[in-house]
Amino acid sequence: MTTIEIIYHKNTSSYQEILHHLSEVETSFIPILSETVSLYEYAEKLFNKSIRYECWNKKRLIGLIAIYRNDNENIGYITNVSVVEEFSGNKIATKLMIDVLNYSKEHGLSRLDLHVNEANNRAISFYKLFGFKLRSLNSSKLLMSLEIKSN
Numbered sequence: 001m002t003t004i005e006i007i008y009h010k011n012t013s014s015y016q017e018i019l020h021h022l023s024e025v026e027t028s029f030i031p032i033l034s035e036t037v038s039l040y041e042y043a044e045k046l047f048n049k050s051i052r053y054e055c056w057n058k059k060r061l062i063g064l065i066a067i068y069r070n071d072n073e074n075i076g077y078i079t080n081v082s083v084v085e086e087f088s089g090n091k092i093a094t095k096l097m098i099d100v101l102n103y104s105k106e107h108g109l110s111r112l113d114l115h116v117n118e119a120n121n122r123a124i125s126f127y128k129l130f131g132f133k134l135r136s137l138n139s140s141k142l143l144m145s146l147e148i149k150s151n
Contacts (some may be wrong), residue, residue, distance in 0.1 A: 004087070004090070005057055005058055006056070006090065007055070007056045007057075008096070008099070009056060010052065010054065010099070011051065013047070013061050013064070014047070015043055015044060018052075021062075021064055021082065022039050022042060022043055022082070023039060024084050025084055025085070028082065029082075030117040030120040031117065046066045049068060050068055050079060050080075051069065051103065052064060052065070052066045053066075053099045054096075055083070055087075055092045055095070057087065062083060062084040062092065063083040063084070063096055064080055065078060065080060065096040065097060065099075066078070066079050067103075069107070074110045074111075075109065075110060075113060076104055076109045076111070076112045076113070077112070077113050078113070078114040079114075081097070081114075081123065081126075097130055100112070104148045105148060105149075109148050110147070111146065111147055111148060112132075112145065112146045113145050114132070114143075114145075115141045115142065115143055116141070116142050116144060117140055117141060117142070118137065118141070119140065124142070132144040132145060132146045133145060133146070
């Protein structure tokens with residue numbers, strides 16, 4: 001039996017750790033992540049340009065939500081939500097999303113946007129739990145948004 005020692009951090013992962021995580025979770029994306037992006041380039045972009053909320057089990061990155069911030073419009077864009085399948089069901093994505101929402105409020109973001117494939121019912125349901133609403137449909141991608149209310 002695997003011992004779970006869950007620890008949460010912000011922006012501590014290396015490029016290699018992000019790349020390894022993406023390779024572990026890529027088949028949970030619809031479509032498979034490597035069919036739409038280069039994992040190497042995406043990991044580099046996440047490492048260099050995103051704000052990363054991370055969940056670790058020992059030294060293994062098991063959960064990740066990455067956001068970009070558009071300073072000109074105070075809009076955040078969630079580019080990645082992923083949890084290694086064997087750790088699914090431990091509320092890791094929920095805790096990470098709460099951290100992202102808190103960051104958004106603390107830093108004066110007015111809205112969070114994300115894209116999700118229309119066939120990814122599990123992810124759509126998850127986002128709706130937090131109040132994300134459908135804004136538009138482009139091909140098979142849904143644009144969902146959450147208006148952030150400042151405290």
